[in-house]
Amino acid sequence: xxxxxxxxPEFSCISISYWRDxxxxxxxxxxxxxVDMWLFSGQIPYGFAKKWSRITQPMFYVxxxxxxxxxxxxxxxxxxxxxxxxxxxxxxHPTELERVFLESEIASKPLYLKxxxxxxxxxxxxxxxxELWKSGKTLAAVTCLKxxxxxxxxxxxxxxxxxxxxxxxxxTLALILQTHETMHFKDTQIAVQMIEFDSFSSLTKDxxxxxxxxxxxxKMTEKLLEYTKKINGSLKSAGPGRFxxxxxxxxxxxxxxxxxxxxxxxxxxLKGHDAVTSGIGIGQTVYEAEINAGTALLHAKxxxxxxxxxxxxxxxxIGPLGQPEQITYGYATKHLQALSEQTSLSVATxxxxxxxxxxxxxxxxxxxxxxxxxxxxPRSARRILTELESKGFAQVxxxxxxxxxxxxxxxxxxxxxxxx
Numbered sequence: 001x002x003x004x005x006x007x008x009p010e011f012s013c014i015s016i017s018y019w020r021d022x023x024x025x026x027x028x029x030x031x032x033x034x035v036d037m038w039l040f041s042g043q044i045p046y047g048f049a050k051k052w053s054r055i056t057q058p059m060f061y062v063x064x065x066x067x068x069x070x071x072x073x074x075x076x077x078x079x080x081x082x083x084x085x086x087x088x089x090x091x092x093h094p095t096e097l098e099r100v101f102l103e104s105e106i107a108s109k110p111l112y113l114k115x116x117x118x119x120x121x122x123x124x125x126x127x128x129x130x131e132l133w134k135s136g137k138t139l140a141a142v143t144c145l146k147x148x149x150x151x152x153x154x155x156x157x158x159x160x161x162x163x164x165x166x167x168x169x170x171x172t173l174a175l176i177l178q179t180h181e182t183m184h185f186k187d188t189q190i191a192v193q194m195i196e197f198d199s200f201s202s203l204t205k206d207x208x209x210x211x212x213x214x215x216x217x218x219k220m221t222e223k224l225l226e227y228t229k230k231i232n233g234s235l236k237s238a239g240p241g242r243f244x245x246x247x248x249x250x251x252x253x254x255x256x257x258x259x260x261x262x263x264x265x266x267x268x269x270l271k272g273h274d275a276v277t278s279g280i281g282i283g284q285t286v287y288e289a290e291i292n293a294g295t296a297l298l299h300a301k302x303x304x305x306x307x308x309x310x311x312x313x314x315x316x317x318i319g320p321l322g323q324p325e326q327i328t329y330g331y332a333t334k335h336l337q338a339l340s341e342q343t344s345l346s347v348a349t350x351x352x353x354x355x356x357x358x359x360x361x362x363x364x365x366x367x368x369x370x371x372x373x374x375x376x377x378p379r380s381a382r383r384i385l386t387e388l389e390s391k392g393f394a395q396v397x398x399x400x401x402x403x404x405x406x407x408x409x410x411x412x413x414x415x416x417x418x419x420x
Contacts, residue, residue: 001039001041001062001164001169002015004166004169004170004173005039005169005173008173010177011173011176014031014034014035016031018045018147019147019150020122020147021044021048021121021122021123024045024048024049025048025049025052028049028052028054028055029054032054032055035057036057036180037057037058037059037060037176037179037180038055038057038058038059038060039060039061039062039172039173039176040059040060040061040062041061041062041146041164042061042062042064042091042144042145042164043061043064043091043116043119043120044119044120044122044145045061046059046060046061047116047118047119047120048119050118050119051118051119056257056258058176058179060172060175060176061172062164062168062169062172063164063168063172064091064092064144064162064164065096065164065165065168066092066096066097066099066100067165067167067168068162068163068164068165068168069092069097069100069142069162070100070104071163072142072160072161072162073100073104073106073142075160076140076142076160080140080158082139082140082158083108083139084101084106084108084110085108085109085110085111086137086138086139086140087110087112087138087139087140087141087142088112088113088114088128088129088132088133088137088138088140088141088142089110089112089113089114089141089142089143090113090114090115090116090125090128090129090141090142090143090144090145090148091114091115091116091143091144091145091162092113092115092144092162093115094110094113094115097110097113098110112132112137112138114128114129122145122147122148122151123151125143125145125148126148126151126152126155129141129143129148129152129157129159130152130155130157133157139158140157140158140159140160141157141158141159141160142159142160142161142162143159143160143161143162144161144162145161146161149161186249186250187248187249187250187251187253188248188249188250189248189249189282189283189284189289189313190246190248190249190282190283190284190285190286190288190289191246191247191248191249191251191252191280191281191282191289192244192245192246192247192280192281192283192286192289192290192292192293193233193244193245193247193252193263193278193279193280193281193293194238194242194243194244194278194279194280194281194293194294194296194297195224195242195243195244195245195276195277195278196241196242196243196276196277196278196297197220197241197276197277217240217241220243221235221237221243224243224245227245227263228245228247230255231245231247231251231252231255232247232248232251233245233246233247233251234246234247244290244293246286249282252280256280256308256310256321259280259310259318259321260321260322260326261321261322262278262308262321262322263278263280263308263321276306277297277300277301277305277306277307277308278296278297278300278307278308278309279293279294279295279296279297279298279299279300279308279309279310279311280293280296280308280309280310280311281293281294281295281296281310281311282310282311282312282313283313284313288313289313292311292312292313292315293311295311295317296309296310296311296317296319297309299311299317299319299348300319300320302375303319303320303375304320304375307319307320307321307323307375308320308321308322309321314330315330316328316329316330317329317330317348317351320375325372325373325374325375327352327355327356327359327373328355329348329351329352329354329355330351335416336350336351336354336416339393339416342391342393343387343388343391343393344387345384345387345388349384350416352373352374353370353374353384353414353416354416356370356373356374357414357416359373363413363414363415364397364411364412364413364414365385365411365412365414366400366409366410366411366412367381367382367385367409367410367412368381368409370384370385385410385412388412388414389412392415393414393415393416394412394413394414394415395412395413395415396410396411396412396413397411397412397413398410398411399411
């Protein structure tokens with residue numbers, strides 16, 4: 001892989017090696033701030049990185065394709081004289097392995113294959129090959145993993161490694177370049193951040209005057225100018241207590257850690273009751289970005305004072321930033337529009353609900369949990385669920401009582417079917 005990458009001057013490569021699975025996360029942590037893209041040699045390190053979910057840069061791995069297997073099988077057949085039905089394989093997809101056998105006119109079918117989609121321990125792969133060899137079912141192992149080959153060889157198992165083909169590495173590099181160009185385009189998109197604060201919140205009955213309000217506005221403007229400088233933006237006033245900042249997608253995405261944390265308002269030195277409500281909009285034009293920022297601000301206000309929301313150019317809504325109940329949802333899908341027409345619920349509400357269910361990984365929820373995720377009152381959450389139940393899109397499947405003296409909470413199963 002390194003020899004192929006070195007042929008492309010567009011790439012600056014940092015080589016990272018590991019021998020034990022438990023080293024993967026440690027190695028990734030050490031270099032997280034040094035790279036723009038991650039290229040893994042195979043599915044195992046890629047799977048661990050994906051499960052860790054702390055990496056924000058795009059990740060790729062070179063697939064172990066059937067074409068890279070031909071050379072290994074040829075070596076085994078002519079030099080090792082090992083029957084193909086006495087080989088064990090890993091990583092490759094079953095249909096791909098069968099296709100290689102068929103195209104190579106191998107009479108037998110592959111009998112032993114350890115296929116996996118997500119992360120898997122190298123030890124599990126090694127154990128699979130070793131047990132087959134130890135029991136006499138196989139004479140050798142064909143692996144796509146460098147570490148597995150090394151461990152199997154120590155155990156005395158003849159192990160042959162399938163190396164990624166040069167064409168597979170080149171194809172993956174082309175995909176990385178394309179992704180980088182797309183990201184660069186997105187980073188240069190226009191971003192607008194609307195910021196709103198309550199000029200009256202800092203006033204007392206004794207100090208209430210237009211002069212005091214004006215002083216607060218001036219002080220806030222000075223602080224916002226300092227914040228605007230940090231994101232290389234430009235600031236304009238949009239009325240009492242409201243400001244608009246123009247910058248780029250990439251700078252705001254970096255400031256908010258890929259739209260997961262609240263923008264750095266520490267520079268404003270605000271008190272708790274002066275919480276800033278913010279809406280970030282991304283667009284192809286200034287007009288589109290400003291419209292999206294206004295929409296984001298309205299959604300932020302729906303959650304609570306001091307919330308920050310984002311509306312991307314594809315109308316996806318993200319937020320509230322920095323909150324554990326942060327969700328990502330859209331509001332323009334056809335099936336949700338159809339559901340909205342059959343209920344008294346808005347498309348935005350249905351979209352939030354759909355996103356929440358996707359986030360928690362199940363279709364069962366109670367009103368208390370729904371209220372927490374949506375930042376609404378429990379009675380409002382109960383109204384949503386009872387409305388869905390009355391129209392046949394939800395049904396009560398049980399109750400739970402977290403507090404012995406409290407009222408049992410109904411558990412609803414949500415069925416958002418378009419063809420209802």
